[in-house]
Structure formats: C-alpha cells, structure tokens
Amino acid sequence: xxxxxxxxxxxxxxxxxxxISCKGSGYSFTSYWIGWVRQMPGKGLEWMGIxxxxxxxxxxxxxxxGQVTISADKSINTAYLQWSSLKASDTAMYYCARFKWEKGxxxxxxxxxxxxxxxS
Amino acid sequence: QTVVTQEPSFSVxxxxxxxxxxxxxxxxVSTSYYPxxxxxxxxxxxRTLFYSTNTRSSGVPDRFSASILGNKAALTITGAxxxxxxxxxxxxxxxxxxxxFGGGTRLTVL
Numbered sequence: 573x574x575x576x577x578x579x580x581x582x583x584x585x586x587x588x589x590x591x592i593s594c595k596g597s598g599y600s601f602t603s604y605w606i607g608w609v610r611q612m613p614g615k616g617l618e619w620m621g622i623x624x625x626x627x628x629x630x631x632x633x634x635x636x637x638g639q640v641t642i643s644a645d646k647s648i649n650t651a652y653l654q655w656s657s658l659k660a661s662d663t664a665m666y667y668c669a670r671f672k673w674e675k676g677x678x679x680x681x682x683x684x685x686x687x688x689x690x691x692s
Numbered sequence: 693q694t695v696v697t698q699e700p701s702f703s704v705x706x707x708x709x710x711x712x713x714x715x716x717x718x719x720x721v722s723t724s725y726y727p728x729x730x731x732x733x734x735x736x737x738x739r740t741l742f743y744s745t746n747t748r749s750s751g752v753p754d755r756f757s758a759s760i761l762g763n764k765a766a767l768t769i770t771g772a773x774x775x776x777x778x779x780x781x782x783x784x785x786x787x788x789x790x791x792x793f794g795g796g797t798r799l800t801v802l
Contacts (some may be wrong), residue, residue, distance in 0.1 A: 573704055592708075609793075614780065616779075616792060617732070617738065617796065619782050619783065619791045619792060619793055653733075666737065675744050676726020676728070677785060678726075678740060678744070679730070679738070679740060681740065682739070682740070682745070685737050
C-alpha cells in the first residue's frame with residue numbers, strides 16, 4: 573500500500589529557517605512526482621510545486637517560486653519543503669502528496685499534513 | 693491571471709442529487725485542462741475523487757461522477773449521504789507545468 577508520512581508539527585519564530593519532510597513507501601519513489609499543497613487557516617488548498625525524485629526536476633507555482641525550496645533525497649525516499657526565513661503568513665497546514673504527471677496531473681494519495689506555526 | 697471558480701457553498705438533502713462546478717474566470721473548461729477533484733472533511737487530509745476529467749480514484753463510491761458540462765467541469769453526487777458533507781476542490785492544468793486549485797465548495801448535507 574502506498575503511504576506518505578509527514579514530519580510533525582512545528583512552532584517557529586518569524587525569521588527562522590525550517591525544513592519539513594514527507595517519506596514515501598509502498599511504491600517506486602523515483603518514478604512519481606511528489607507535490608506540496610498549502611492550506612492557510614480557514615482557507616482553501618493552494619498548489620505549491622512538485623519534484624521528481626528520480627532527477628530532482630522541480631516545478632513551482634509562480635505564487636511560491638522564490639518563497640520556498642522543494643527538494644528530495646531519493647536514497648531515503650523523502651521529499652522536503654523548506655523556508656530560509658519564515659514569515660507569520662507562512663502559518664498553515666502543509667500537505668504532501670504523490671503526483672502523477674500524465675495527461676494533466678493529479679495528487680493521490682496524500683500525507684497526513686504538517687502544521688507550521690510561525691509566531692513571535 | 694485566470695482564476696478557477698467554484699460555488700462557495702451548496703446544500704443538498706440526504707438522498708438528493710447535487711452538481712458542483714469548476715470553471716474559469718475567462719474561457720471554458722475542456723478535457724484539455726484535465727480536471728481533478730478532491731474531497732476534504734474538516735480536520736482531515738484531502739482525498740482524491742477523480743482525475744483526467746472522469747477517472748474515478750480507487751475506493752470512490754459510484755454515487756460520485758465527474759464530467760464536462762457545458763463550459764465547466766462538474767462533480768455530481770447522486771443519492772447524497774451524510775458522509776458527503778465536506779469541502780470539494782477542483783484542480784485544472786493550465787499548461788507549462790502549472791496547476792491551479794479552485795477556491796472550493798462547502799457542501800452541506802441536511
């Protein structure tokens with residue numbers, strides 16, 4: 573069975589750096605893209621970007637390019653989402669999901685989410 | 693910038709039928725946008741319902757169906773159940789490696 577397990581909740585101060593993770597299992601990690609989705613408190617889902625762990629090809633939504641970095645370590649089947657300097661507005665739930673880019677593209681399945689709180 | 697539009701809210705009676713739509717602020721949705729649909733109940737991670745317009749994801753009940761209706765993508769629930777009380781999101785492929793979520797529809801079953 574395909575599973576994506578995300579790292580635990582984080583509480584950080586604005587200006588601090590952060591890296592959250594998403595570990596895949598039950599499938600060939602290097603054969604599928606992994607995507608990240610943001611959900612701010614009480615708001616909808618936002619497509620952030622995707623990475624192909626096989627060759628680290630990465631695509632970002634224009635809204636998130638330069639704001640976050642997506643990476644992956646295929647040796648441990650793990651993808652990452654990182655910030656160099658958090659803002660209070662980065663407070664949100666972040667979901668990873670396996671992404672199939674074929675005839676468009678879709679997320680399936682999803683991780684359980686990581687809550688990031690950036691507050692002074 | 694093109695916005696993906698969804699009804700903010702909808703309500704349906706148990707056993708009833710409801711169609712949620714996914715459109716564009718400018719232009720028509722076709723199969724070339726490869727719409728996908730996701731369900732999210734409060735406090736839970738999203739669940740995939742459909743991709744590539746109307747391909748049902750594993751485990752999705754057949755009371756859910758998806759299609760293109762007119763100039764929009766559509767998600768239809770026939771025989772709504774209390775469990776279907778959720779938020780529903782569509783995603784459209786804009787090309788060039790860019791995908792966009794709609795704002796979501798809050799469906800109330802009562």
